[in-house]
Amino acid sequence: MTTRRHVLTVLAAAPALTACGGEHLPDPTAAWRNPGAGEHDPRRFALAHAILAPNPHNTQPWLVTLEGDDGMTLYCDLTRRLPFTDPLDRQITIGCGAFVELYRLAARQLGFAPVVSPFPEGESSPRLDAKPVAHVALGARSNASTDPLFAHIAARRTNRNPYDTARVPHLADLRGLADAAYERGAEVEWATEPERVARLRGLIWRAFDREMHTPGALAETYGWLRFGHDEVVRHRDGLAVEGPLIGPAKFLAMFSRANMLNPNSEANKQALQQWRQKIDASPAFAWLSMQEDDDTPTGRLTAGMAYARMNLAATAAGLALHPWSQGLQEYREMADIRSALRIALQNGENFPHMLVRVGYADPVEPAARRGVDALFGNAAGRAQQSERD
Ligand SMILES: Cc1cc2nc3c(=O)[nH]c(=O)nc-3n(C[C@H](O)[C@H](O)[C@H](O)COP(=O)(O)O)c2cc1C
The missing domain is CATH 3.40.109.30 (putative nitroreductase (tm1586), domain 2)
Incomplete structure (x- = not known):
């Protein structure tokens, strides 16, 4: 029998697509x-x-x-x-x-x-x-x-599956990510030591939780969620929430706008729990920074070029990678956590543009493209x- 719990776990599942039957x-x-x-x-x-x-x-x-x-x-x-x-x-x-x-x-x-x-x-x-x-x-x-x-x-993906906590990425592979990004002038640093990883998990989780309790942020994300195969096929963009139980969940109106914008709805509580497990199982984090003076539109564009290279180098090394951007975001409600996170990541005058968990995970299906x-x-x-x- 389909339980409420089962239905809701799909909310936190990695976007997963099946080939289109439309x-x-x-x-x-x-x-x-x-x-x-x-x-x-x-x-x-x-x-x-x-x-x-x-x-x-x-x-x-x-x-x-x-x-x-x-x-x-x-x-x-x-x-x-x-x-x-x-x-x-x-x-x-x-x-x-x-x-x-x-x-x-x-x-x-x-x-x-x-x-x-x-x-x-x-x-x-x-x-x-x-x-x-x-x-x-x-x-x-x-x-x-x-x-x-x-x-x-x-073959590159953003991998939101659970990561293997026991397998910390090899130093040589992390250096490979850094070398790839450095070709565009960006620096990649990482944390693999248990205490530092634990501290970052805590901050990154606070940011995620804050976002899930910020109505404007929730509403914005809701607009880009695609529930079920039909919506994915119709839009070919956004974040897919897919799985065999989506149909019943839609039927039960669990993904209604009111439910999804209410941080205390059963759907969002379950989603938070699932995401919490993902952060708790992160074996390592990496972040990509540019010189603070380069925080210009051109610098951000260059950071994006470097991030693509870092993500491709991770794919080449068999590493899964998944950004957690909430704590780097520049809206008012995030300001205190953002300051704390910047201090935790700080290295001289470097300005962090991307923060990811990195490790080993089962593969995911590709995300839609238009x-x-x-x-x-x-x-x-x-x-x-x-x-x-
Ligand atoms: C600037 C930037 C920020 C991102 N932040 C997040 C994030 O906070 N959480 C997340 O799950 N994915 C994040 N992503 C990954 C995107 O959601 C992902 O690239 C997109 O859904 C397409 O999927 P793909 O990378 O598998 O092709 C981010 C990607 C970029 C470029």
Whole structure:
């Protein structure tokens, strides 16, 4: 018999997708299989890889134009930001940087020497606007060697499964993550010593709990949750809450807006318990920082490029990785925990952009993607975007 407890545990489950059985809608995970196959324009081949980038809440905040034979300009889709939890668009900019890095790796794989120009019409402040976030020219064909990280793009995941507490990542593998990110000027540090890990678990958990008790944050996340296969197939974005018991839970209205926005609802209490187990079982944490002076839009974009590389290096080493961003977020209700966490992570003038747990876990299914054509938006959407600014 389906118990209430069983139904609710799916809330904390890793986003898990099964292949699409929908008759008329595209498979939401098709983008991960042989990306770029059959594309004749090298930029579309590169874009087919870029859309597999990690990005906050899987909003896929990317719009693109192609110019001439070798230009690609990336814009932020301003409707796909997270204004409550990410008021400066830091995380969204990081997701744009990850996109650019995967584009670059794929272009290099085809023998080009891509040239990235961040914010070619100037940086926007304090938030992103309709100006381009980056321009990438394919550049000349070169004999430069390809980047081994390219091979891991389609296998990379954010892994929210439980981690094996007894297996601490090898130092050499953690150094591999740091080396990959350092190529973009970012520093990766880590904590594996039990006392420091325990202290970080405590702080990261306080931040998660605070977020779960902050109505604006809960409402924002709720808007990006996709309950069940049908919603995943329809949207092909957001955070999938999938599993065989979703149907009954939907039937019982457990995922009603009122329930999900109430921190004390049975659904959210159960979810908190499940997430607590995940944090308690984290064997190690790693964080990616840039120089404090680099906390500019360009610095955040660069941090995103570095994060993509770190995530790919983890995949290459067989390591699972999962960001816990709550404590780094810049909304008022998080301010005290954010200060404490920054002190706990502090290293000189470094400014932390990403904080992840890292370890060994069972694999997860890929997250949905909307596909390359969605990057071109539509004329109406673009007009609205420029009107807003
Ligand atoms: C800037 C940034 C912040 C993120 N923060 C979190 C987080 O706090 N919790 C989480 O579970 N995943 C987080 N993620 C992971 C994204 O949710 C994930 O990349 C997205 O859902 C797509 O899934 P994929 O990485 O498996 O392709 C973050 C990713 C980025 C780039």
